[in-house]
Amino acid sequence: MNNPYDYSTRTGIHPISWDDFHGLVKALAVAVAPWQPEIILPVGRGGYYPGTLLAHLLQVEVYPVRLTRRVDDVVVRESPLWLVEPPAAVAGRRVLVVDEMCSTGETLGMVRARALALGAAEARTATLYAHTWCTGAADYVGLITDELILNPWDxxxxxxxxxxxxxxxxxxxxxxxxxxxxxxxxxxxxxxxxxxxx
Structure with a gap:
């Protein structure tokens, strides 16, 4: 498994415009819609952007969650720490976990497991982007690339x-x-x- 914050092996950059972002989320909406998710759990901070837009496009409930390796925007932990957990409302519902990037799959896996432990009927995962070594960790991916992604929001x-x-x-x-x-x-x-x- 690669270190998601080791940029020394990345080659190339992929600047994402706001238009690109919107197009990628629309592609995820088309891919996810047949499954009919009932609740979206966007993972903060980066997953709030695609998760919230996806919730609007699909007209479903959204409950932001937060787990992070960062403190004050600086990576300080090897594994994510829970800050805001999924609500009891996930019980008996189809839940879609949405994050910005799949680098290791650990965050997606943690949120999915927590939703299932709370009684979600089913939980799937979606990301805007995934590295080639992480594509199997997400059920839906907007863009697969090992380039350095430059998001419009940060x-x-x-x-x-x-x-x-x-x-x-x-x-x-x-x-x-x-x-x-x-x-x-x-x-x-x-x-x-x-x-x-x-």
């Missing part, structure tokens, strides 16, 4: 009064001899907040 951070390329992505690009240039940022219409407190 590519930039706001620090010291300005937006910056996410340091983890910048370091991963550096492993490939690439720089985090402006072309990799998300094009967005500039707005000023309509209201703010002083």
């Amino acid at each position: 590519r930039e951070i706001y620090r010291d009064g300005a937006f910056h390329f996410h340091p983890e992505y910048a370091a991963a690009l550096a492993e490939q001899g690439l720089a985090a240039g402006p072309s990799l940022l998300i094009p967005a219409t500039p707005f000023v907040a309509a209201r703010k407190s002083e």
